[in-house]
Amino acid sequence: MTNGTLLRWIWRDYLRPHLPTLAVALVLMTIEGGTQGALSYLIQPMFDKVFVGGSASAVVWVALAVSAVFILRASASFGQRVLMAMAGERVVAAMQRDLLAHLMMLELGFHHGQSPGALIERVRGDTTTLRALWSSMLSALGRDIVALISLLGVAISIDWRWTLIAVAGAPILVLPIVRLQKVVRRTSRAGRETASRITTRLDEIFHGISTIQLTGTERREGARFGTDLNHYVRAQIRAEAGSAGIPAMMDIVAAIGFAGVLVYGGFQIIRGEKTVGEFMSFFTAIALVFEPLRRLGAVSGAWQVARASLERIRGLFDVRPGIVTPASPAPLPRMLGIEMDAVHFGYGSDPVLHGLSFTAEAGKTTALVGPSGAGKTTVFSLLTRLADPQGGAVRIGGQDIRTLDLRGLRGLFSVVSQDTALFDETIRDNILLGQEGVSAARLDEVLDAAHIRDFVAGLPQGLDTPAGPRGSGLSGGQRQRVAIARALLRDAPILLLDEATSALDAASETHVQAALARLQKGRTTLVIAHRLSTIRDADKIVVMERGRVVDQGTHEELIARSGLYAELYRLQFRTEGATAT
Ligand SMILES: Nc1ncnc2c1ncn2[C@@H]1O[C@H](COP(=O)(O)OP(=O)(O)OP(=O)(O)O)[C@@H](O)[C@H]1O
Ligand SMILES: [Mg+2]
Structure with missing residues (x-):
């Protein structure tokens, strides 16, 4: 990505809305x-009129003028910084908001390939480098360039030859600065990548803290974290050294110019060709020139650092969502029979489903059974378009689901998935998920059906007890019941249950199964279950193995055929029978 592309994008999407603020800030900087x-x-005049000339009236006006300039500078600088902070913080916030909205549109395939930590680092870390860029780049544009011009103006007005001598060394700087910029860019990029790795590691460590403690791998994790930190520190130091190198080189060149003027101008004053005031004025101007000049030099470093981050952010924005609503979506079907038609699918290059075909009749219950890894959960992901098949088609009511409105399609489903996410809010909010206008009676009914009431009654704040980060305050079975309550409340026409009651005790399971059975009446339902006793009564059982349908029929038919299903059933029956006696 070129500098131009990045700058145009930042300007168009983020800076332009703040144009008035930036304009005022720029004026103040000027x-x-x-x-x-x-x-x-x-x-x-201070030297020539006051010190050398001894004029009393000049003392007063020079003093007044100097104070006025200082007051002006103080107010302009204060206002400018506040305005810049306003624009800067808002731009960063806007970018974070946009980035999150964009990332939430990207499909499962994208998110499975990314670690959450790395994404967090891009949303939070990379966008903030933009803030640093702001202050240095825009103040450079406003304050430093104007300072440079006005100071050089003063210097030239006193003696253009002196000025030329003072800046004669500048061209020497061009080549080293270009090289340094490359170094800064490279190390900044490496630094950002390491920062991502560090956040990923932390995310994994805190998620897996009990596994780490149980397996005694604290030292291993600590060491891995330490290695990443070392890389990061090295990259940061190199980037900083590169950035600092540019103004440092300017200082050296300045020193040479200074010495030149001192020798050349010094003799002119001795010969009486120039006044002391002229020399002092020039000297001050040139001395002051180096400050904005150094800052301008630092801008190129800051830009290289920011650029590494901007490229990473832009890279994310450039990932187009693969699963979207078509331009003119077909109306949602009324009959909600489901058909998987020769579906091929793989998460990466390895195929998971090989031409999978089956139908689930509208208003009936269809069960998916089969060994772990057979692709059952994958079928649910394809139905809800969390992922799209690479071959074949998924249809609902005869309509290819890719022709439907995405939100509308997902609105057709109530899903209890194998690993439902709970959020760090109250149990009530976890169930409602922002749904408004749910009556107390309706909520009671759902709590009852999902068997939540008895465990909630024992909690200090009842339904308003916080569920903890990712629901960590609840047991596995309690979390599952919250997930079931969500699905019951959603009350959508198609029900997808993926091991929905696997974590419940026998008493709760019986209770919840009865509630789910009531819910299934008249709804198209797909059930995944390992415990075959829970799906015996399904209208149809589809047996999957390694991404294919190997058999289908009712429980009785499948048992009579003595295939995979009959074998699985017998195995379970034997173990369950054994524990019973
Ligand atoms: N995010 C993913 N990335 C890569 N491969 C995946 C992913 N999710 C699932 N798979 C692979 O797809 C295959 C099918 O997985 P799926 O979750 O559909 O199995 P399942 O039948 O639901 O198994 P289980 O009964 O254990 O839940 C597995 O072999 C698994 O390795
Ligand atoms: Mg599964």
């Missing part, structure tokens, strides 16, 4: 920059 020139200009 004033601040101009005061530098004014100050150096006032040095001349």
Whole structure:
């Protein structure tokens, strides 16, 4: 990505809305920059009229003028910084908001390939480098360039030859600065990547803290974290050294120019060709020039650092969501029979479903059974378009689901998935998920059906007890019941149950199964269950193995055929029978 592309994008999408604020800030910066020139200009009368000339009236006006310039500079600088912070913080916030909205549109395939930590680092870390860029880049544009021009103006007005001598060394800097910029860019990029790795590691460690403690791998994790930190520290130091190298080189060149002027100008004053005031004024101007010049030099470093981050952010924005609503979506079907038609699918290059075909009749219950890894959960992901098949089609009511409105399609489903996410809010909010206008009676009914009431009654704040981060305050079975309550409340026409009651005790399971059975009446339902006793009564059982349908029929038919299902059933029956006796 070129500098131009990145700058145009930032300008168009993020800076332009703040144009008025930026314009005022820029004006204030210009004033601040101009005061530098004014100050150096006032040095001349100070020396020539006051110190050398001994004029009493000049003392007063020079003093007044100097104070005025300082007050002006103070107010301009204050206003400018506040305005810049306003625009800067808002731009960063806007970018974070946009990035999150964009990331939430991207499909399962994208998110499975990314670690949450790395994404967090991009949303939170990379966007903030933009804030640093702001202050340095825009103040450079406003204050520093104006300061540079006004100071050089003063210097040239005193003696252009002196000025030329002072800046004669500058061209030497071009090549080293270009090289340094490359170093800074490279190390910044490496630094950002390491920062992602560090956040990923932390995310994994805190998620897996009990596994780490149980397996005694604290030292291993600590060491891995330490290695990443070392890489990060090294990259940061190199980037900083590169950034600092540019103004440092300017200082050296400045010193040479200074010495030149001192020798050349010194002799002119001795010969009486120039006044002391002129020399002091010039000297001040040139001395002051180096400050904005160094800052301008630092801008190129800051830009390289920010660029590494901007490229990473832009890279994410450039990932187009693969699963979207078509331009003119077909109306949602009324009959909600489901058909998987020769579906091929794989998460990466390895195929998971190989031409999978089956139908689930509208209003009936269809069960999916089969060994772990057979692809049952994958079927649910394809039905809800969390992922799209690579071959074949998924249809609902005869309509290819890719022709439907995405939100509308997902609205057709109530899903209890194998690993439902709970959020760090109250149990009530976890069930409602923002649904408004749910009556107390309706909520009671759902709590009852999902068998939540008895465990909630024992909690200090009842339904308003916080569920903890990712629902960690609840047991596995309690979390599952919250997930079931969500699905019951959603009351959508198609029900997808993926091991929905696997974590419940026998008493709760019986109770919840009865509630689910009531819910299933008249709804198209797909059930995944390992415990075959729970799906015996399904209208149809589809037996899957390694991404294919190997058999289907009712429980009785499948038992009579003595295939995979009959074998699985017998195995379970034997173990369950054994524990019973
Ligand atoms: N996010 C993923 N990335 C890569 N491969 C995946 C992913 N999710 C599932 N798979 C693979 O797809 C295959 C089918 O997985 P799926 O979750 O559909 O199985 P399942 O039948 O639901 O198994 P279980 O009964 O254990 O839940 C597995 O072999 C698994 O390795
Ligand atoms: Mg599964």
